[in-house]
Amino acid sequence: xxxxxxxxxxxxxxxxxxxxxxxxxxxxxxxxxxxxxxxxxxxxxxxxxxxxxxxxxxxxxxxxxxxxxxxxxxxxxxxxxxxxxxxxxxxxxxxxxxxxxxxxxxxxxxxxxxxxxxxxxxxxxxxxxxxxxxxxxxxxxxxxxxxxxxxxxxxxxxxxxxxxxxxxxxxxxxx
Amino acid sequence: xxxxxxxxxxxxxxxxxxxxxxxxxxxxxxxxxxxxxxxxxxxxxxxxxxxxxxxxxxxxxxxxxxxxxxxxxxxxxxxxxxxxxxxxxxxxxxxxxxxxxxxxxxxxxxxxxxxxxxxxxxxxxxxxxxxxxxxxxxxxxxxxxxxxxxxxxxxxxxxxxxxxxxxxxxxxxxxxxxxxxxxxxxxxxxxxxxxxxxxxxxxx
Numbered sequence: 001x002x003x004x005x006x007x008x009x010x011x012x013x014x015x016x017x018x019x020x021x022x023x024x025x026x027x028x029x030x031x032x033x034x035x036x037x038x039x040x041x042x043x044x045x046x047x048x049x050x051x052x053x054x055x056x057x058x059x060x061x062x063x064x065x066x067x068x069x070x071x072x073x074x075x076x077x078x079x080x081x082x083x084x085x086x087x088x089x090x091x092x093x094x095x096x097x098x099x100x101x102x103x104x105x106x107x108x109x110x111x112x113x114x115x116x117x118x119x120x121x122x123x124x125x126x127x128x129x130x131x132x133x134x135x136x137x138x139x140x141x142x143x144x145x146x147x148x149x150x151x152x153x154x155x156x157x158x159x160x161x162x163x164x165x166x167x168x169x170x171x172x173x174x175x
Numbered sequence: 176x177x178x179x180x181x182x183x184x185x186x187x188x189x190x191x192x193x194x195x196x197x198x199x200x201x202x203x204x205x206x207x208x209x210x211x212x213x214x215x216x217x218x219x220x221x222x223x224x225x226x227x228x229x230x231x232x233x234x235x236x237x238x239x240x241x242x243x244x245x246x247x248x249x250x251x252x253x254x255x256x257x258x259x260x261x262x263x264x265x266x267x268x269x270x271x272x273x274x275x276x277x278x279x280x281x282x283x284x285x286x287x288x289x290x291x292x293x294x295x296x297x298x299x300x301x302x303x304x305x306x307x308x309x310x311x312x313x314x315x316x317x318x319x320x321x322x323x324x325x326x327x328x329x330x331x332x333x334x335x336x337x338x339x340x341x342x343x344x345x346x347x348x349x350x351x352x353x354x355x356x357x358x359x360x361x362x363x364x365x366x367x368x369x370x371x372x373x374x375x376x377x378x379x
Contacts (some may be wrong), residue, residue: 001354011352013374060188079197103226106350108326110184126229130243133178134313137322141187148351149359156361156368 007107008105015104016052018151019084023049023074024168036146039139046088046099049074053082061085071175091143097142100107107148112140177311177324178228178248182243182368184330187349188321189357190314198316199239202247205341206236211252219256220300224331225341226252231309251323251334254305255353258296266295321346 002010023083025033026043047067051074053060062077064070074084084104091098096115103110108122120129134167154160177183193203211224211234226234227241228248234334241249270291274283281289311324312334335346347353353367355361 004348004353007352008348008350011350011355011372013349014355015370017375060350068325103326104351106186106326107354108184108186110326112183113181114183127243130178130228130246134244134246135185137185137313141185141322145354145358146352152355152359152361153365153368156365156372162374 007020012105013083014155015107016083016085017104017155018107018148019087019102019104020078020168021148021151021154021164023084023087024171028167029173035145037093037143037152040143041094042090043092044090045071045142046090046101048086048088049084050086051077051082052085053077053080055081057158061171075113075175090133091144093139096136098136100140102144108142109144112137114140177250177309178313180313180324183324184326186323186326187325188346189349189353190319191345191347192343193318194316194344199242199247200302202241202314202342203236203239206241206249207242209341210234210236211254217320219305221253221255222305223251223253223337226250226309228311232307238334244273245317249315250313251314251337252312253308253310253330253333255308256300256303256305258299258303263292263295267292270295290300292364302350 005172009077023045023090026045030043033043036156047065047069049071051062051064055064056116060077062073062082065075073084086101086143088101089099091100100112101110102108114133117129117132117136118125120126154164198319206225209225211222211226213234224234225236226232226249227236228250229235229240231250236250237247241247271283271288274287274291275334287372308330310323310327310330312321312323314321314331331348335348338344339345347357350368356366361369367378
């Protein structure tokens with residue numbers, strides 16, 4: 001067991017690799033995510049993607065912003081060895097949509113916008129609204145945990161080096 | 176930002192350990208004991224304590240009002256006095272000028288200057304009201320999961336410290352390593368691989 005602060009810094013790369021893999025999967029094999037979330041209708045990269053490349057003690061950051069931004073620069077950065085450090089996602093199940101950002105090093109969720117909940121007209125409505133919000137947050141936290149869990153089993157297997165990492169490189173170069 | 180905000184930030188934790196006695200009663204006692212003081216203590220630059228989710232400026236946990244379904248919902252409040260540097264600069268300059276005039280000297284020693292600065296800060300701390308910051312949290316005791324509605328480092332550190340003091344339970348922040356180690360159901364073999372894991376070649 002590592003000291004918490006040491007573990008945080010030592011394994012930052014793991015979160016960044018998770019986000020890179022997530023982007024790759026969203027673009028190439030989204031349907032396979034439905035086995036982790038049967039309600040999933042779509043999961044798309046939203047309006048912000050940040051990539052970072054650290055080589056020879058130098059840091060290069062690429063930020064892609066905008067609703068219909070071209071991802072070419074991000075893919076090019078991947079081919080040069082960059083990893084995604086932050087991603088904005090839009091997640092849909094049925095008629096409900098969640099929007100949120102995910103940071104690789106911490107797995108923190110930020111800027112989370114939940115689907116519309118019922119109005120709170122009287123103080124008696126508070127409990128219902130809270131329970132609804134908790135349910136909606138649980139959906140998105142559960143999604144991230146399930147996907148991370150799937151990723152980590154893959155990452156710790158031989159399949160990662162033999163198949164997944166080469167596929168990610170191929171995807172980035174062929175786009 | 177909190178549970179009812181239109182946009183929220185969440186830091187996830189796992190709560191390590193179990194409470195010995197009745198959960199709601201133990202939590203109630205911990206909240207009451209470490210509740211944010213209702214009357215501001217003028218001498219402190221920052222005060223940290225628990226407050227209620229519904230009425231964060233008038234904390235009240237009576238009747239287990241922090242229980243919502245299977246979750247417990249309450250908030251961390253940090254009341255902090257921020258003295259604008261320019262205000263310190265102004266009062267410091269006035270004090271220095273007065274001291275020089277009173278003593279008929281042309282300069283002050285380093286110790287005197289430091290003592291004047293400390294005095295100015297102490298005086299202003301008593302006069303300036305604290306700004307309250309409220310951070311909601313949702314704790315599901317059965318699943319040992321806790322969501323804290325802030326990603327701010329200082330707020331998360333204050334939460335971790337106050338939580339263990341109040342409930343004698345440790346909060347484990349869930350970042351990539353801890354999520355893998357504690358939440359993903361790894362086998363012993365996978366855990367060994369994780370310990371030695373290095374950055375992927377595709378990311379080099």
